[in-house]
Amino acid sequence: MNKILIESKINKEKIAVLVNGLGSTTLIELFVVNNRVSDILVEKKVEVVETMVGNYMTSIDMRGFSITILKLDSELEALLNYESDTIALSKKNK
DSSP states (O other): OHHHHHHHTOSSOEEEEEEEEOBSSOHHHHHHHHHHHHHHHHHTTOEEEEEEEEOSSOOSSBOOEEEEEEEOOHHHHHHHTSOEEOSSOEEOOO
């Protein structure tokens, strides 16, 4: 997370977080990772608008996970809330 935060230069912006399993990492393990990510972001006073945890895009039962951070402006935040129905993500309108 430190490398991600330094590279992205996040400083109290609104963000979305994706913790993506690569195939054979269990959901409980992904939620443990997400809890740590959340703790770090709270410490940095970063506002998390949306958090997604799961196996969205996998790699044939590969072990591990990825963490994706998306800085949000008002347009991206509105788009993130749109309904979607794809192979990787299905989301109802808020």
